[in-house]
Amino acid sequence: MRFRVLISGFGTVGRSLVRLLLDKKDLLNRRDYELSVVGVVDSKGCALKEGGFSLRELQAMLELPRSGVSTFGRYGYPGYTTVDALEALTPDILVEVTPSEYSLYSPALRHVEKALELGVHVVLANKAPLALMFRDIMMKAKKRDLQVKYKATVMAGTPVLDMIIYGLNVQAVCEVRGILNGTTNYILTLMHSKNMGFKEALRIAQEMGIAEADPSLDIEGWDPAAKLVILVNTITGGNLTVYDVEREPLWPGIESLMKSINMENAVIKYLCFAKIEDGKAEVLKVKPVALAPDDPLASVHKTYNGLLICTEPDNEIFVRGKGAGGEETAFAILSDILQIVDASR
Ligand SMILES: NC(=O)c1ccc[n+]([C@@H]2O[C@H](COP(=O)([O-])OP(=O)(O)OC[C@H]3O[C@@H](n4cnc5c(N)ncnc54)[C@H](OP(=O)(O)O)[C@@H]3O)[C@@H](O)[C@H]2O)c1
Incomplete structure (x- = not known):
């Protein structure tokens, strides 16, 4: 059986996924299935090949500059969007x-929406x-017997969503508390360990x-708020x-x-x-908080993420791992595929 994949976005993660597909x-090509990339889209257009790109072509695509996929020889379509590519190919x-x-x-x-349609x-x-x-997305998918997978959206390289979906499908979760943004955690780690001000720590994080x-998506809390909402909705x-989260920006208060x-x-x-009672989220917050040194989350440093999940009957599960990175995210995507x-x- 053949599965045709369209990749919408060819930046850090899109390119890491193609690199991972080449590595793995x-x-x-397995005896029982074949996976092929039939299209890649960026902000300026796309490259499409109905029969699927060869490994050599995918390798060559990685050499293209940002915004360059539509210059990919006879397969390039300048100005085509992801919706156009979906309509032209109807991938799997x-x-x-x-x-x-x-x-x-x-x-x-x-x-x-177009994909599900x-x-x-x-x-x-x-x-x-x-x-x-x-x-809405999950209901549309269910109605059409389609799958929407999103392991890479929360803690990217650490499959915490799979644990919740498959491992905690019976136990009630009553609370989640975590560090879900590696960038701000890195800034805070520098501020603590090197006694730096916020702006200096941010500058170093940018240089690295x-x-x-x-x-702004990190510092104003949009990124961690989005991850919290996906976690709680799951x-x-x-x-x-994301607008239901009480969100306190990290700066200037920090x-x-x-x-x-x-x-x-x-x-x-x-x-x-987030606090969850009778299957409903009662409180959803993103804010800077002072933790006692023996709190498990106090030992999550640099770009690492950590999550504490309280479940019945009186259990506390602690997960720590990488929360971003092109390669880590690509692994999660390939696992979902x-x-x-x-x-x-
Ligand atoms: N980076 C990570 O570690 C990580 C981890 C977990 C989740 N994510 C999520 O994964 C997504 C991609 O992250 P990234 O780091 O790969 O971002 P990125 O490096 O900025 O790449 C984004 C890609 O999307 C393309 N693009 C922008 N608007 C588009 C549009 N309307 N239609 C088609 N393509 C469009 C860009 O085109 P151009 O090349 O023309 O600019 C670029 O190729 C983000 O939503 C991010 O939140 C990232």
Whole structure:
């Protein structure tokens, strides 16, 4: 059986996914299935090949500059969008890795809606569609017997969503508390360990490529709020959006909070928090909080993420691991693709 994949977005994650597919080429052609990339889209156009790109062609595509896929010889289509590519090819799986934009005008929302309308399964690293329209997307997918997988959206390289979906499908979860944004955790780690001010720590994080040139999605808390909403909607089947989260930006409050803490060895972390009662989220917050040094989350440093999940009967599960990175995210996406392949054969 052949599975045709369209990749929407060819930046850090899209390119890492293609690199991973080349590294794991034994996964592409198995006796019982074949996986092929039939299209790649960026902001300026796309490259499409109905029969699927060869490994050599995929390798050559990695040499293209940013915004360059539509210059890929006779396969290039300047000005074509993901919607055009979906309509032209009707692939089996759409991988959505364009930037996360938290507005109802987000192109990714249109991509996901069009994919489901055309009967295409979806794998997301882009958080926006599920942070805006979780239940709607899941219901549309269910109605059409399609799968929407999104392991890469929360803690990227650490499969915490699989643990919740498959491992905690019976136990009630009553609370989640975590560090879900690696960029701000890195900044806070520098502020604590090197006694730096916020702006200096941010500058270093930017120089190291850990923070974006425009870091507002991280520092204003949109990124962790989106992850919290996806996590909680997964647990409750709810329909919360990123706008339902009480969100306190990390800056400018962080510097005065740093000065005011009087707990010995306290560590400030940018925490996501949700309380869940009778299957409903009662409180959803993202804010900087001073933690006692023996709190498990106080030992999550640098770009690492951590999550504490309280479940019945009186259990506390602690997960720590990488929360971002092109390669880590690509692994999560490929794992989701293979789960779709396995369920469809
Ligand atoms: N990076 C990570 O570690 C990580 C981890 C987990 C989740 N994510 C999520 O994964 C997604 C991709 O992240 P990234 O780091 O790969 O971003 P990125 O490097 O900025 O790449 C984004 C890609 O999307 C393309 N693009 C932008 N608008 C588009 C549109 N309307 N239609 C088609 N393509 C479009 C860009 O085109 P150009 O090349 O022309 O600019 C670029 O190729 C984001 O939603 C992010 O939140 C990222």
